[in-house]
Amino acid sequence: MKGRRKPRKKTKPARRSHCAVACTLDLVGDHWTLLVVRDLVAGKQYFDEFLRSPERIATNVLAARLKALQEQGLIEKVPDLADRRRYTYRFTEAGRHLQELLGHIAGWGRKYLPGTRILEGIEMPPT
Amino acid sequence: MKGRRKPRKKTKPARRSHCAVACTLDLVGDHWTLLVVRDLVAGKQYFDEFLRSPERIATNVLAARLKALQEQGLIEKVPDLADRRRYTYRFTEAGRHLQELLGHIAGWGRKYLPGTRILEGIEMPPT
Numbered sequence: 001m002k003g004r005r006k007p008r009k010k011t012k013p014a015r016r017s018h019c020a021v022a023c024t025l026d027l028v029g030d031h032w033t034l035l036v037v038r039d040l041v042a043g044k045q046y047f048d049e050f051l052r053s054p055e056r057i058a059t060n061v062l063a064a065r066l067k068a069l070q071e072q073g074l075i076e077k078v079p080d081l082a083d084r085r086r087y088t089y090r091f092t093e094a095g096r097h098l099q100e101l102l103g104h105i106a107g108w109g110r111k112y113l114p115g116t117r118i119l120e121g122i123e124m125p126p127t
Numbered sequence: 128m129k130g131r132r133k134p135r136k137k138t139k140p141a142r143r144s145h146c147a148v149a150c151t152l153d154l155v156g157d158h159w160t161l162l163v164v165r166d167l168v169a170g171k172q173y174f175d176e177f178l179r180s181p182e183r184i185a186t187n188v189l190a191a192r193l194k195a196l197q198e199q200g201l202i203e204k205v206p207d208l209a210d211r212r213r214y215t216y217r218f219t220e221a222g223r224h225l226q227e228l229l230g231h232i233a234g235w236g237r238k239y240l241p242g243t244r245i246l247e248g249i250e251m252p253p254t
Contacts, residue, residue, distance in 0.1 A: 017181035020236030020243040021165050021229060027240075031156045038148050054144035097239045102148060104231035109147030112224045113154075116147040 027072060028098065032057055033065050034105065037098045040075065042121035045088040074098060099123065154199060155225065159184055160192050161232065164225045167202065169248035172215040201225060226250065 016022045028034050035057065039050050050062050057065075066089060069075040074095035080086040091098070106118045143149045155161050162184065166177050177189050184192075193216060196202040201222035207213040218225070233245045 016183075018243050019162075019165070019181065020233045020240065020245050021161055021249075022182055023240045023243045024232050024236035025158055025161055029156065029158045029161070031152055034148055034152055034156070035146075038146070054146065055149055056143075094239075097235075101232070101235040104235065105151050105228070106147045108224075108228045108231065109151035112221075113147065113150045116145050116150045118147050122148075 024101070027074070028101070030065075032061055033069065034098075034102060036062065036065050036069065037095075037102055038106075038119065038122060040089065040091060040095075041099050041102055041123070042119055045090060046080075046086065047089075069095070151228070154201070155228070157192075159188055160196065161225075161229060163189065163192050163196065164222075164229055165233075165246065165249060167216065167218060167222075168226050168229055168250070169246055172217060173207075173213065174216075196222070 015026065028037065032055075035053065035055055036050055039053055044050055044053075047062065047066075050057065050066075051059065066075065066077070070077060073092055075089050076092050077087050077089055080088050103123055106122050109116050110118055142153065155164065159182075162180065162182055163177055166180055171177055171180075174189065174193075177184065177193075178186065193202065193204070197204060200219055202216050203219050204214050204216055207215050230250055233249050236243050237245055
């Protein structure tokens, strides 16, 4: 098996269309990604912190979503300054715009889904 | 096998949390549902019409998403008045609110994802 390489670098899949909705869903259109975004917006930065969120994301799902967000250039993984064996996750410049999307979705949910609330630290867009 | 019944009625899964974002994603947090919503907003109402959208949703995926939206009380399936063997899909009162969510997502996509556009018939929320 020597010399055999795993194919690592995935090429970006082609867009399904140029629809703004379709392209946004290509980024964050799944059950979990926006919850990771929510946690980042709320100030969480460690893998363990995301795991402790009330929705109980599974370890492998979290790892996959963080990796996808990194590959899309929306977050970056940087060594923790306090403990170099640990990593923190943070938005890139492009990823920071997701905060605005999150605010809209949170606002819609609170408005139309009875009994829901907006977690602390999530900023709402001006209405 | 006579008398044996398939379990038909699924009980609604418990919420992952009361977070407004998580609950919104429970409704529409997948790759395809909001594209069906987009098509409904744009005036499409037949199964065939959804299939012809540029993203080329697969027949089985479309059927599953329409069924889920029905089960969530967001759309209804009604016999076509012009041809009783056909069905049309339309928003329920509750489902109509999805238009607002869609507008926010479309607006975000157009603003931050270069080269995307908003399909005809999608109304944008006031900014």
